[in-house]
Amino acid sequence: MALQKSFPRRQYTLWTIASCYLLAISDGVTPQEKTLFSTLASRLIPLAEPVTTAEEAILKARVLELMPKSDDLISFLYDDATEKWNNLELATMRLEAVVKNERWDEVFDTSVATLTAENRDDFESWKQMAYATTKLDSEQRTKAFVELLEKRIKTRNGALAGVYYASLRDAEETFKAAKIYFENFAGRQCAFEDLRPYVMAFDVQQWLDFVDKQITFSTSIENATQSEVDTLVNARKFHYLLAPENKSFVDENISLYNKLLTSPALQDKLETDYFYGDDLILMAATWLLEGRPVSSTVPKEDVTVAVIVLLETAASRDKYQIYIRLWLTRLYLYMGCFQPALGHYSILSIKNIQVDVLSHYLLSRVSTICPTWKPLISTRDIYDANAVQTPYHIKKVYENGAFSQVAGFMEFGKRLSDSTNKGILCVEAKRIARILGMKMDGLAINPILVSTKWKENRDFSIMYAITRKGEETLETKYRLGPNQTGVWVNAFILKESIIDELLTADKRREHSSSLKDLLAKENLETLTPVEKWSLEMVLQLSAMVDSLTSDSVTTLQKCFTEGIEKFTRQGNTSLSWEWFHLRFTLVETAKIVVASLDSLAALPGVKKNGKVVSSINTSKKAIQAAVDILKEDAKKLKMGREKRTSACVKRISELDIVKNLDVS
Amino acid sequence: MTSLRPFHATDLFRVNAVNLDVLTENYHISFYLSYLAQWPTLFFSTVDPQGEITGYMMGKTEGRGKEWHGHVTCLSVAPDYRRIGLARTLVDNLERRSEDPYDAYFIDLFVRASNALAIGMYRNFGYSVYRRVVGYYGGDDTVDNEDAFDMRKPLKRDKNRESIRENGENFRVRPEDVYL
Numbered sequence: 001m002a003l004q005k006s007f008p009r010r011q012y013t014l015w016t017i018a019s020c021y022l023l024a025i026s027d028g029v030t031p032q033e034k035t036l037f038s039t040l041a042s043r044l045i046p047l048a049e050p051v052t053t054a055e056e057a058i059l060k061a062r063v064l065e066l067m068p069k070s071d072d073l074i075s076f077l078y079d080d081a082t083e084k085w086n087n088l089e090l091a092t093m094r095l096e097a098v099v100k101n102e103r104w105d106e107v108f109d110t111s112v113a114t115l116t117a118e119n120r121d122d123f124e125s126w127k128q129m130a131y132a133t134t135k136l137d138s139e140q141r142t143k144a145f146v147e148l149l150e151k152r153i154k155t156r157n158g159a160l161a162g163v164y165y166a167s168l169r170d171a172e173e174t175f176k177a178a179k180i181y182f183e184n185f186a187g188r189q190c191a192f193e194d195l196r197p198y199v200m201a202f203d204v205q206q207w208l209d210f211v212d213k214q215i216t217f218s219t220s221i222e223n224a225t226q227s228e229v230d231t232l233v234n235a236r237k238f239h240y241l242l243a244p245e246n247k248s249f250v251d252e253n254i255s256l257y258n259k260l261l262t263s264p265a266l267q268d269k270l271e272t273d274y275f276y277g278d279d280l281i282l283m284a285a286t287w288l289l290e291g292r293p294v295s296s297t298v299p300k301e302d303v304t305v306a307v308i309v310l311l312e313t314a315a316s317r318d319k320y321q322i323y324i325r326l327w328l329t330r331l332y333l334y335m336g337c338f339q340p341a342l343g344h345y346s347i348l349s350i351k352n353i354q355v356d357v358l359s360h361y362l363l364s365r366v367s368t369i370c371p372t373w374k375p376l377i378s379t380r381d382i383y384d385a386n387a388v389q390t391p392y393h394i395k396k397v398y399e400n401g402a403f404s405q406v407a408g409f410m411e412f413g414k415r416l417s418d419s420t421n422k423g424i425l426c427v428e429a430k431r432i433a434r435i436l437g438m439k440m441d442g443l444a445i446n447p448i449l450v451s452t453k454w455k456e457n458r459d460f461s462i463m464y465a466i467t468r469k470g471e472e473t474l475e476t477k478y479r480l481g482p483n484q485t486g487v488w489v490n491a492f493i494l495k496e497s498i499i500d501e502l503l504t505a506d507k508r509r510e511h512s513s514s515l516k517d518l519l520a521k522e523n524l525e526t527l528t529p530v531e532k533w534s535l536e537m538v539l540q541l542s543a544m545v546d547s548l549t550s551d552s553v554t555t556l557q558k559c560f561t562e563g564i565e566k567f568t569r570q571g572n573t574s575l576s577w578e579w580f581h582l583r584f585t586l587v588e589t590a591k592i593v594v595a596s597l598d599s600l601a602a603l604p605g606v607k608k609n610g611k612v613v614s615s616i617n618t619s620k621k622a623i624q625a626a627v628d629i630l631k632e633d634a635k636k637l638k639m640g641r642e643k644r645t646s647a648c649v650k651r652i653s654e655l656d657i658v659k660n661l662d663v664s
Numbered sequence: 665m666t667s668l669r670p671f672h673a674t675d676l677f678r679v680n681a682v683n684l685d686v687l688t689e690n691y692h693i694s695f696y697l698s699y700l701a702q703w704p705t706l707f708f709s710t711v712d713p714q715g716e717i718t719g720y721m722m723g724k725t726e727g728r729g730k731e732w733h734g735h736v737t738c739l740s741v742a743p744d745y746r747r748i749g750l751a752r753t754l755v756d757n758l759e760r761r762s763e764d765p766y767d768a769y770f771i772d773l774f775v776r777a778s779n780a781l782a783i784g785m786y787r788n789f790g791y792s793v794y795r796r797v798v799g800y801y802g803g804d805d806t807v808d809n810e811d812a813f814d815m816r817k818p819l820k821r822d823k824n825r826e827s828i829r830e831n832g833e834n835f836r837v838r839p840e841d842v843y844l
Binding site: 193 | 670760
């Protein structure tokens with residue numbers, strides 16, 4: 001604004017308008033400030049008129065969007081001078097504005113123009129045109145819409161628009177329209193997802209009978225073409241969704257998959273292509289994981305391994321099938337097998353921005369499942385890059401006048417900077433360093449502070465599943481503990497801060513009181529029981545340091561060793577992520593306590609107090625003894641691994657689903 | 665169901681179904697941001713009705729005089745949404761935008777000489793091989809040195825179709841001869 005006032009160049013005026021717009025839409029301003037900045041932006045617009053680029057037009061439109069009345073916005077968007085830019089963003093805003101204001105005549109006419117005059121086959125236009133038709137309820141409009149629909153019924157968007165339009169009116173019509181769509185597009189992988197929103201309202205048996213009739217093979221299933229495979233798989237997906245009690249589903253899918261192994265769709269594909277037939281195995285896998293009925297029982301303790309066998313078999317034939325790899329990563333981790341999980345995760349080649357969104361599939365709670373530093377090494381790059389590159393490119397956006405991008409860049413930068421995953425990785429790096437006894441300076445992601453603004457960027461929906469609305473997702477069911485939210489991050493940042501205070505004999509205790517508040521007030525579902533205990537132990541340690549006596553040291557030690565005993569008595573005796581998580585958390589907490597006691601004992605004031613020093617030494621021995629028992633138990637379990645594995649392999653290989661799978 | 669949408673920086677959090685594909689490169693964020701800052705009109709996506717991104721196009725313009733053209737930098741479609749014309753929709757839109765507002769003479773792209781599938785697809789879209797860039801794909805320790813085909817399609821401004829030629833597969837150039 002200062003620039004604009006001092007040097008009234010048009011460019012600076014536009015920058016000021018953009019900045020006022022950003023302030024008006026920002027989270028950090030009051031409603032009064034929002035009004036102030038949006039009004040300021042709108043008053044500056046005439047100084048920059050006429051607009052000379054589509055980007056300037058978009059900026060003006062965005063400012064007008066903030067105004068209480070939308071007439072100016074709609075007039076501007078429909079003005080010939082604006083339409084001449086032929087800009088996708090302006091076209092999108094145009095339709096959105098008239099839909100939002102329920103100006104159905106304009107919705108209808110705009111959509112027709114997009115679909116015919118502009119010849120742009122846009123589903124959103126179809127959808128709004130269909131909706132406007134029902135709202136207008138005019139014979140002329142309905143006739144025009146139906147005519148256009150009939151002309152374009154063989155196109156995917158047209159056929160789906162027909163289904164959508166029918167769904168606004170009549171269940172029977174929807175069924176008919178869905179049949180027309182499926183008859184034309186069953187041989188495309190998208191067909192199931194396209195129709196899924198509508199089929200729950202259908203007569204299940206009628207629909208399943210119909211889709212099954214669409215499955216045909218020109219020669220045989222063993223020679224199925226890609227299109228024939230796609231139709232088959234789509235049909236099976238509807239069975240999965242609509243007939244969850246079919247005990248034969250898994251056997252049928254495995255049998256169909258076996259028959260497709262010789263098909264050209266699999267045999268002739270490139271290594272980097274997808275074989276849609278894999279979905280038959282993925283469906284069998286998720287059916288078992290969901291605990292749905294099967295014709296021959298799989299014992300609960302063997303389900304995960306049995307599913308892994310299915311998926312590994314499919315993966316051996318289709319290396320780059322991402323959904324199989326994601327499930328294998330998850331299931332191996334679920335069993336506490338980090339290395340195989342890492343192997344599958346590595347094939348996905350997750351890097352750059354994907355680290356923020358997808359690395360949680362490997363690195364959730366990694367410090368207490370398999371504390372290892374290598375997978376963490378590159379994770380800081382994306383956050384470092386954001387700190388430098390995003391501000392640089394925001395400057396470029398201003399310089400280039402790319403105003404349509406300015407809000408997105410700001411939001412992108414903030415979301416990465418305040419990413420929950422970033423917070424989690426920073427904490428995990430520190431914890432891994434502690435457990436392994438190494439310096440992790442190269443991994444430190446700084447600065448990392450308690451925040452109320454953690455941004456959730458992680459993608460939890462990419463895992464393959466056919467879930468009904470309202471049901472818990474399989475990804476949630478097989479997650480490694482509760483979701484680590486911003487509360488988790490804050491709790492562990494505070495824990496790390498308290499530890500730093502303790503080890504440096506820093507007398508400040510603000511972090512202890514903040515952690516106490518957090519544990520008292522926040523929703524702690526994000527923590528596992530042992531994580532909560534570990535946080536409470538650190539608080540107790542901090543309190544003990546403040547009122548240091550030999551008794552307080554002994555009390556702390558007793559509390560700690562009782563905690564170890566309690567946790568190791570409960571829970572699994574077999575290897576699983578929980579088994580590792582529990583024990584690594586206990587060991588980590590032990591290290592924190594011992595290191596703090598060592599730090600205390602070295603203080604001049606404490607050294608002189610023989611009783612306290614003696615208590616510290618006794619406590620350290622007791623804690624070390626408890627940890628030694630933990631390690632001894634772990635060793636025994638490890639030694640018994642081969643015997644347990646042989647027993648498991650024997651059981652698994654006798655399961656019908658495994659015996660029926662063609663592994664040749 | 666396909667709708668075209670402009671691409672914004674925050675969409676980078678939402679392209680996993682597309683970018684997990686082994687053949688789709690995941691660039692550094694600066695690469696994506698530089699395209700959005702310079703050619704916002706030429707970076708757009710296809711979405712399904714739930715707003716999930718099913719494919720996207722990264723394009724740019726470059727060149728001088730009669731070499732002024734639109735370029736396909738990255739075109740990718742999620743595996744579940746292939747064979748339904750999304751690539752065509754994305755390429756068509758790039759062609760439209762390259763004509764108006766950029767007034768380009770032609771569109772071009774580079775494709776591996778061995779990628780018969782992609783070459784066939786672009787031929788169906790009206791593209792032809794203009795030249796063979798010898799050793800264009802090289803310097804990567806996971807992939808062998810390979811030639812690229814520079815494929816082109818003339819736009820309205822190229823009335824005499826000077827931007828294309830016959831038998832471009834046999835017209836060999838070095839990477840340094842290519843306008844970048």
